[in-house]
Amino acid sequence: MHPTLHAVLVFLQTWWVELVSGVVIVAVVPLVAGYLVLMERKLMADMQARLGPMRVGPHGLLQPIADAVKLLIKEDIIPDHADKMIFWLAPVTSMTAALTALGGIAFGPSFLVARDINVGLLFVVGVSSMGLLGIMLGGWASNSHYSIIGALRSTAQLVSYETAGGLALISGLLLAGTLKIRAIVDAQEQYGVWFVFLAPVAFFIYLVASIAETNRAPFDLPEAESELVAGYMTEYSGFRWALYFLGEYTNMIVVGAVAATLFLGGWLRPFPNVRWMNWLDAVPALFTAAVGAYSVYRAGKQPVRVQVWFMWGVALACFVVVLILAAPLVVAPLKFMVPGLNGVFWFLLKITAYIYLFMWLRFTLPRYRFDQLMHLGWYILIPLAIVNVLAVGVAVILETAYGWNRWLAMLLATVITLAVALFLLRLNDKRAAPASSATPPEEPSAEDFYAG
Amino acid sequence: MQNQTLLGADELVLNMGPQHPSTHGVLRVKLKLDGERVRGTECVIGYLHRGVEKIAENRSYQQFAPYVDRMDYVAAVSNGLGYCEAVEKLLNVEAPPRAKVIRTIMTELQRIASHLIWLGTHALDIGALTPLFYCFREREEILKIFEKYCGARLTTHAFRIGGLQYEAYDSFEKDVERFCKDFERHIQEYVDLLTGNSIWIGRTRNVGVLSVEDCIALGASGPVLRASGVQWDLRKAQPYAAYDQYKFEIPVGTNGDTYDRYMVRMEEMRQSRLICLQAIEKIPAGPILGKVGKVLKPPAGEVYHSIEAPKGILGYYIVSDGTTQPYRVRIRPPSFINLQALDKMARGHLVADVVAIIGTLDIVLGEVDR
């Protein structure tokens, strides 16, 4: 046959898994991000003693679809003097960076888009940091003084906390010994324990840094200040704004995935090597079956036909998933598939728990002022992260070269880092007490601003 | 003495326009900024001016009473109390003891409700999303009591000149007691969320400091004055209604910053609750309306009567010329006078603090503009 056609077919044959996964990610993740928005609204409502979206779909489950349709049919407004090319490019960059970063994540031992590249974790972190450009270009394209300042502030915040987050990741990588995603999770399986229990300070620093990196409360002043100083998203309406917004939630998924991979054991179930916990293998199937059964139960109670069909659709999807999950448990020759299939479930559960923590913090804590935010990043988190890297490095050497017990060495590292943290906080308090945000004006302000 | 900032702008004027989520009404604040620091502010008010004082000259004394509710619409009952007591002073009548006690209970409930709105919106401005909904949940209970009592939730017109029109409904004491018993738990919720929170402290400590001299020079009153260290509360200094019968503390701050004002108002809510609990134990029996005629024609003269409204000292200066309509009604609005302190408090702070400072003054534009 024609050589080009042959080449194309060979290409498809070798790379079809990656292509299909890529398409799946681009198609599915924005939908998932939309449902994360719904989850946030429902959680926020629950913590605020109210109900949240209830009208569209049963208990508001079709709300994201309604929102997406509304945003798509909105008029596309481009400000007069805005730079058209960059105005178009900015949200696209933001979303593309987030989605590409997701391509490097492994959802299971064999569920990953990019075939386990050697610099896996670095790839994810590096590409997701390109979302910065989306913010800066967006602020620029709005052609408003305050948009630009808002974008610059947001970028400064992201850059500062990226440093701290990267250093925290390095501590975890010292334990793993490699950058490959699959190898990191395999290392956790070999150790028999998730890295969060070995290096809890690193996990905590990464948690705080990732909240700041995704512009979430309590670090969302560049976004919330848009009441006073226009944030970078102000001039965007309709689907462009939706791209930014979904990009932010996709970034949350990426950051959650990185934390889950490096610290929370990736696709491993809790207690991966303990035999008498093997009954946990049945949990994913049982959980999905319970969700499906509940959907069937509620389907009969819906007032509107569309909602009935929706619930039946959800139930059907659940039962299909249950079949896929339960088959390897029951059918003996398929037992090897159990870690892989269940792995996806555990991974998604961990990401959801991490994002739940993000949302919980958003509703509980007030907002940091921008200078307090930068102070926290540069004066406290970065020194702490550096000390943590040193301490974990020392602990790893003690374990490998001097034969210490692993838990003892890591406990020592944690204690040292916590001591340094206490010292830094004490130093911070002493420094903050006299220097409040109000510097008394240099000259007694004789200017009468009310005159004229 | 103007610094050149990086962008080549030396002093820019930023407008927090009349429509703004954080100015709690139609207030326009012109900020003169040097980079991030506020060098001066200028408030432009009057967007809600309705000419209430002028209207008073063309209404009879009873007809004017609903108008005062609309000034500080968040705490309508206190406004009504001040006005009714002022006219009673002019007429030289006293409300009967039962009316006084019920008035006290209603006013203290209204103080709690007003502080709840302050807390919810202030926390929202600083970024805490949740206390707003909790505060409104508690305020709902108080508004239900008001609705059962006089039919209205917000602009209540609860009192009449000379006493009350409505008798306390049957389960009044029980409702108030149940609310007060529940409220302690809810105050603890707010304390848990905010008081020890280091972010909250970072945003409010040393922000908007007002020294005692400045307070007195500017005429600030209410929690703003008390947080700077002056123990001056009209409920204790010049008791009115039934306040001299109850034991309660006046919370006083030390620094005069936003955090102290927050603590003072939280403690005031607790004290109000205690007053209510003491009051409902013994509501005297008797008439609810004093001896006033159907047509009110106070003798010519003038009177100034002030009460401790939730926002500060609310004063009524009424001049009567012997007819059924007052000659002049001048209202001393606590929010208006406290707002003057904004410039003093905001100088040298960052732009992000201005929102917190406006919130801590607890202004209501209906009262500022009348």
Place this chain on the structure above:
Amino acid sequence: MLDKVIFFFFAGVAILSAALMVTRRNAMHSAVFLITTLLATAGIFLQLRAEFIFIAQVILYVGGIMVLFIFVIMLVSLDVALHQVQFSRQKWVALFVTLALAAEVGVMLWSSRQVPGQGFLVPNAMPAGKLPANTEALAGRLFDAYLLPFEIASVLLLVAMVGAVVMAKKRT
């Protein structure tokens, strides 16, 4: 075959972006095209199985240096640049230097044609699995054989950072 397609794609994007970058009037557009050029170059690195250099290029160049460029472009008034003459007075010198460089590159490529195992214009990518993992190999050499230059470079960077902070503080 696939290698050739990918290489020509990245190389084409790089050259096109570079040409667009130097011909735009709008500084921000130039910056965006520079980003595209850098990403295409990173793609070529990846195709050569130098994955660490690829991601280092993305993180440092695109995520660091280009962000800095864009910061500066945003903070400086650009109306001036839009009205300036685009081609400078030294165009003859520039032309001469460009031709000289092109000649050098051409001679280099022509001579590499005769080296066995090397294709003309398209180097063969190393077969997968033959190289040890990039990061580990690089780290091994950097901290072992080239430790002194590494430390000197770190001190240089530290000096630059401290100098920048001192200069910035002096202004305020």
